[in-house]
Amino acid sequence: MNPFLMIQAAGQVAAGLEGEGEEVVTQSIDLIELGMMGGWIMYPLLLMSIIAIYIFIERFMVLRRASNIDTTFMNRIRDYIHDGKIDSALALCRSSNHPIARMIEKGITRIGRPLSDINAAIENVGNLEVASLEKGLSTLASIAGGAPMLGFLGTVIGMVISFWEMANSGANIVISQLAGGIYTALVTTVGGLIVGIIAYFAYNILVSKIQKVVFTMEAQSIEFMDLLYEPAN
Secondary structure: OOOOEEEEEEEEEEOOOOOOOEEEEEEEEEHHHHHHOOHHHHHHHHHHHHHHHHHHHHHHHHHHHHHOOOOOHHHHHHHHHHOOOHHHHHHHHHOOOOHHHHHHHHHHHOEOEOHHHHHHHHHHHHHHHHHHHOOOHHHHHHHHHHHHHHHHHHHHHHHHHHHHHHHHHOOOOOHHHHHHHHHHHHHHHHHHHHHHHHHHHHHHHHHHHHHHHHHHHHHHHHHHHHHHHOOOO
């Protein structure tokens, strides 16, 4: 069985009015052959799909790591700061490869300065971390919007080819002469929409995960600032 089976058309032809027999005619075409009918536009669409999949997988893994944080992290930071063990708190932050740990580390290094300066330093680090988490999302959004447009460009090119064939055929128009342009028009449209839809959903999934990470970062930074407001024991 062809693993790339894409289209299967079956027709039944009656051998007689009494149902004397039936003949089944089956035609199939695989994805590679179908894609080649779309012309050169299918190559940038293929490249876009590869880039979109790579960005999604890479960012998804990064965001999954950023979503995982030790639930005892802030409790240990609080204990170290209350005990005056600033070096131990810094060592704990540096041993954790996490955006929140880097934010808290910057805040700890500013202890002794006005609280407004500490808060500003934490916010600056937080903005840098969010920008790092959003890396590649603009490219993914461009693919989500650009792939369908590129597919529609193929549609226009295919229709131009079909009409050109019609104009040169005169009165003797043969359907097979129009098939190439029609295939180009339809296949590129389908390809562009598929790539665009995949990139669109991938983008929104990543944005949703980033928002969850940002919310956690904000909550932890507020907890750290509340810690500094607490009176020393």
